[in-house]
Amino acid sequence: MMMSVTENPNKRLKELADGVAEQIKKKKNPDVKLPIRTLSNTYFDEKSGLVRLGDKVSHRTYLNIAHTRKFMQTLMVASECKKIIDQNVTTSIRDLYYALKRTIPGTNENTVEDQSESDPIIEDLEAALDTLRERLHLQADRKGYIAGPLVVNDSGDKIDATKMGSSGWAIPSNVEPEMIKFEKCTADYVLVIEKDAVWQRLNQDKFWRDHNCLILTGKGQPARGCRRIINRLHNEMKLPVYVLTDADAWGYYIYSVIKQGSINLSFLSDRLGTPEAKFIGLTTQDVDKYDIPKNVTIKLNKGDIRRANEMMKYVWFKPKEWQHELRHMLKVNHKLELEALSSKGIKFITEKYLPRKIEEKDFLP
Amino acid sequence: MPENNGKIGTEIAPVGAREISISEFFEKNRHLLGYDNGIKALLIIVKEGVDNALDATEETRILPDVYVKVEELEKEKYKIIIKDNGPGIKKNQIPKIFGTLLYGSKFHRLRQSRGQQGLGISCAVLYSQLTTGEPTEVVSSTGDGKTHRYKLKIDVKKNQPMILEDNVIEGKDWHGLQMTFICEGTYREHKQSVLEYIKQTAISNPYANIIFDAPTGRFEFKRGVDKLPKEPKEIKPHLYGVEVGILHRMLKDTKARSLGGFLTSEFSRIGKTVAKELLKKAEIVDDKGEPFMMISPRKLTDSQVVSLVRAVKETKLMRPPTDCLSPLGMELIEEGMKKELNPEFVTAVTRPPAVYRGWPFQIEVGIAYAGSIDEPKFMRFANRVPLLYQSGSCAITKSISKTDWKRYGIQSEKMPTDPMAIFVHMASVWVPFTSESKEAIASYSIIIKEIKLALQEAARKLSIYLSGIRKAQYQAERKSIFERYAHETAVAISELTGRNADEIEADINELVKKNIKIMELSEQAKERIEKRTKTSIDEVSGKQEENAEPEEGEGESEEEKGD
Numbered sequence: 001m002m003m004s005v006t007e008n009p010n011k012r013l014k015e016l017a018d019g020v021a022e023q024i025k026k027k028k029n030p031d032v033k034l035p036i037r038t039l040s041n042t043y044f045d046e047k048s049g050l051v052r053l054g055d056k057v058s059h060r061t062y063l064n065i066a067h068t069r070k071f072m073q074t075l076m077v078a079s080e081c082k083k084i085i086d087q088n089v090t091t092s093i094r095d096l097y098y099a100l101k102r103t104i105p106g107t108n109e110n111t112v113e114d115q116s117e118s119d120p121i122i123e124d125l126e127a128a129l130d131t132l133r134e135r136l137h138l139q140a141d142r143k144g145y146i147a148g149p150l151v152v153n154d155s156g157d158k159i160d161a162t163k164m165g166s167s168g169w170a171i172p173s174n175v176e177p178e179m180i181k182f183e184k185c186t187a188d189y190v191l192v193i194e195k196d197a198v199w200q201r202l203n204q205d206k207f208w209r210d211h212n213c214l215i216l217t218g219k220g221q222p223a224r225g226c227r228r229i230i231n232r233l234h235n236e237m238k239l240p241v242y243v244l245t246d247a248d249a250w251g252y253y254i255y256s257v258i259k260q261g262s263i264n265l266s267f268l269s270d271r272l273g274t275p276e277a278k279f280i281g282l283t284t285q286d287v288d289k290y291d292i293p294k295n296v297t298i299k300l301n302k303g304d305i306r307r308a309n310e311m312m313k314y315v316w317f318k319p320k321e322w323q324h325e326l327r328h329m330l331k332v333n334h335k336l337e338l339e340a341l342s343s344k345g346i347k348f349i350t351e352k353y354l355p356r357k358i359e360e361k362d363f364l365p
Numbered sequence: 366m367p368e369n370n371g372k373i374g375t376e377i378a379p380v381g382a383r384e385i386s387i388s389e390f391f392e393k394n395r396h397l398l399g400y401d402n403g404i405k406a407l408l409i410i411v412k413e414g415v416d417n418a419l420d421a422t423e424e425t426r427i428l429p430d431v432y433v434k435v436e437e438l439e440k441e442k443y444k445i446i447i448k449d450n451g452p453g454i455k456k457n458q459i460p461k462i463f464g465t466l467l468y469g470s471k472f473h474r475l476r477q478s479r480g481q482q483g484l485g486i487s488c489a490v491l492y493s494q495l496t497t498g499e500p501t502e503v504v505s506s507t508g509d510g511k512t513h514r515y516k517l518k519i520d521v522k523k524n525q526p527m528i529l530e531d532n533v534i535e536g537k538d539w540h541g542l543q544m545t546f547i548c549e550g551t552y553r554e555h556k557q558s559v560l561e562y563i564k565q566t567a568i569s570n571p572y573a574n575i576i577f578d579a580p581t582g583r584f585e586f587k588r589g590v591d592k593l594p595k596e597p598k599e600i601k602p603h604l605y606g607v608e609v610g611i612l613h614r615m616l617k618d619t620k621a622r623s624l625g626g627f628l629t630s631e632f633s634r635i636g637k638t639v640a641k642e643l644l645k646k647a648e649i650v651d652d653k654g655e656p657f658m659m660i661s662p663r664k665l666t667d668s669q670v671v672s673l674v675r676a677v678k679e680t681k682l683m684r685p686p687t688d689c690l691s692p693l694g695m696e697l698i699e700e701g702m703k704k705e706l707n708p709e710f711v712t713a714v715t716r717p718p719a720v721y722r723g724w725p726f727q728i729e730v731g732i733a734y735a736g737s738i739d740e741p742k743f744m745r746f747a748n749r750v751p752l753l754y755q756s757g758s759c760a761i762t763k764s765i766s767k768t769d770w771k772r773y774g775i776q777s778e779k780m781p782t783d784p785m786a787i788f789v790h791m792a793s794v795w796v797p798f799t800s801e802s803k804e805a806i807a808s809y810s811i812i813i814k815e816i817k818l819a820l821q822e823a824a825r826k827l828s829i830y831l832s833g834i835r836k837a838q839y840q841a842e843r844k845s846i847f848e849r850y851a852h853e854t855a856v857a858i859s860e861l862t863g864r865n866a867d868e869i870e871a872d873i874n875e876l877v878k879k880n881i882k883i884m885e886l887s888e889q890a891k892e893r894i895e896k897r898t899k900t901s902i903d904e905v906s907g908k909q910e911e912n913a914e915p916e917e918g919e920g921e922s923e924e925e926k927g928d
Contacts, residue, residue: 014861016861017858018862020858021858021869024858027875027876027879028876062850063876063880065846069846072850072853075854079856079858079860082860104850104853106849109849
């Protein structure tokens with residue numbers, strides 16, 4: 001079920017500020033109610049397969065020294081958003097940070113010291129107002145590329161993702177339907193690749209043409225635009241989604257964020273998560289299955305071991321296949337990078353590994 | 366002078382006085398009375414003079430004006446003048462009081478006063494004449510228009526006054542006493558000096574005006590309050606404090622004809638029933654085995670006296686009356702410390718009276734904190750007289766070091782190390798000094814217990830004040846945070862709602878004011894806090910985190926790096 005999203009958050013912004021103003025007028029300690037966006041207030045919804053936000057709410061109040069500064073920042077961000085919405089322009093979250101930054105009179109303190117202070121406030125407002133960053137006319141840096149048989153209309157420009165050369169089409173920050181419309185898509189599935197270098201290898205080999213698919217990379221942990229377009233391709237174009245990452249805890253976690261959504265943005269899981277996504281590889285079990293030389297594996301370090309143990313406890317890694325893989329990783333005590341497949345020849349990944357995986361439906365859930 | 370109560374002329378009055386020839390003894394043993402060295406000699410002479418001046422004025426309910434001068438005549442030779450506005454001394458008493466050792470009224474009566482033995486002032490005369498050969502000059506008037514001026518010495522062999530000059534000056538209308546001593550000594554201004562003695566005297570006698578002309582210049586100690594402490598009453602001795610020797614003497618001297626009469630009239634809190642009970646226990650009985658109340662006091666045998674003293678120890682007697690005590694009271698202690706020490710905070714405690722060996726006593730404690738005080742200072746007083754020597758063997762010092770100061774948030778290494786002055790006063794009709802030089806109070810356990818209780822109570826009050834300051838600091842810090850963000854918050858709300866930003870800002874500031882009550886801090890407290898802000902701000906910010914709601918910070922740290 002899709003969360004209802006406020007189309008024009010201007011009204012909500014004003015309501016929020018009016019509420020605060022009324023409290024102040026009545027000499028009451030003003031507060032802003034914000035959904036708590038931490039692990040303690042997220043749960044895994046087995047039915048939808050998504051990480052969801054619980055209903056715990058925190059009160060950000062003015063007369064609490066731990067909150068006062070953030071309270072001010074919340075209203076400042078809200079006010080700045082209203083301004084840019086009114087002007088019907090879109091700015092980057094970095095622009096917003098600079099628009100807010102000034103020295104508080106009589107102090108050597110700034111209203112915001114760096115962007116890491118303003119970014120979470122934007123997320124707080126999104127969650128509090130049931131809206132999206134994009135609706136607040138904010139965008140982040142682009143990150144992620146796509147190539148394959150897909151034609152989109154990007155604010156009036158028609159873009160054919162088969163004709164984007166070696167770089168592919170850069171996925172914008174805002175990929176909501178009013179910005180990006182899918183005009184034509186003949187692909188059979190979407191292959192999401194953790195690493196840009198591997199994506200380039202696949203693009204060079206025109207893997208997407210030979211296998212009639214879209215190849216997409218988020219360059220590490222994918223940004224919101226990237227996750228949203230995967231979600232839309234799956235939901236609107238009905239494409240299966242396969243994810244290819246390193247065989248290590250970090251890679252598996254990237255997969256889980258694409259699939260179930262993240263804790264921090266759990267209020268957006270409906271839009272950002274793709275529960276039907278499948279994990280195609282790599283796994284540590286592939287080493288035996290595909291006869292990958294042992295000498296290209298990497299020994300687990302302390303952090304890898306700790307992280308793998310933690311992940312075994314996460315609800316969304318509870319399926320027996322994942323438990324088996326994680327245990328196997330700990331047992332053989334090594335991890336594997338995507339590039340390690342090149343030890344079997346430069347085209348091993350495109351000509352042997354991926355086709356066999358897809359043919360045998362050798363996926364992890 | 367309305368407060369005289371017609372008592373003018375009674376200074377060092379000769380009620381029941383006796384003469385004891387000990388002048389020669391003193392000549393050879395002057396250290397026993399404290400005349401160990403030149404520095405101490407000057408201190409003791411000034412102290413005896415000032416103590417007498419204060420006793421005399423208080424007894425006649427006069428607000429004391431005391432003038433002291435120490436003038437260097439030549440190397441190690443000084444002239445000391447002490448002058449008061451007391452009742453003066455009657456002409457015929459002057460030679461006896463100044464020219465006879467152990468002549469005095471105070472030894473034989475039980476009333477709280479500074480002097481006790483009638484030894485001090487005549488010793489000063491004797492010391493002067495022994496060291497410089499000079500006589501002591503005494504000028505006195507009882508307010509009858511006649512001023513008597515004596516120059517006298519002591520006949521050491523006979524313990525009698527030797528009058529060198531005696532004249533009367535007519536027509537000068539005043540009352541009081543002026544003494545001039547010329548003696549050997551050394552003048553210093555360290556911790557155990559004339560100056561320190563006068564400073565502390567000004568604290569424990571805030572109703573006195575004291576001017577001190579020192580060789581180094583004039584020091585003025587202005588009167589802080591126009592109120593004398595309540596007048597102490599004389600009492601009879603209590604049997605618990607009476608030992609065999611004293612009882613012997615009293616039995617010999619009494620005017621009572623019967624033992625029963627002796628016990629009920631010469632001691633406090635002894636009625637017929639108790640007297641009978643005592644005699645029965647002491648087995649002083651007549652033929653029929655009844656308590657022998659009618660026996661003549663002089664006919665008691667030595668062993669009967671011993672059994673009587675033993676019987677007293679086995680009998681529960683009513684405590685002595687305590688109206689003989691005149692504590693300073695919290696108000697006077699606080700006033701005295703305030704005016705001389707200029708502290709940031711001062712508090713005082715007066716304990717209820719207690720009894721040691723049959724003697725009533727009362728403990729008072731004052732604590733003055735920070736302000737102009739920059740190091741710990743411990744002041745001991747017995748009947749308002751500062752004790753400057755032998756602090757190590759004094760019950761007061763022992764009690765301070767046995768108190769757990771850290772419990773009250775006060776830094777200490779046995780003795781407190783924070784910048785604070787501790788004032789401890791023992792008021793009693795008979796202060797148990799460890800020696801004749803009256804420098805340290807003996808460590809009876811009940812006395813130590815009382816001092817400790819008073820110290821604890823005062824320390825508790827100080828710790829409440831200090832935690833109040835800490836709270837105030839914390840509140841001030843909170844207020845400044847709330848005020849800091851008011852403007853930007855108001856502007857943002859105004860932009861969002863179209864309301865007036867100035868009004869919103871004013872409302873926020875009012876809201877803050879309404880919600881934060883800050884204890885008004887004194888300028889001194891503010892100054893002290895500023896000096897140590899670094900540490901206290903750390904404390905406050907530590908608290909902030911405790912107060913913070915678990916709004917965020919539990920989340921997975923590596924998420925959303927992609928944005």
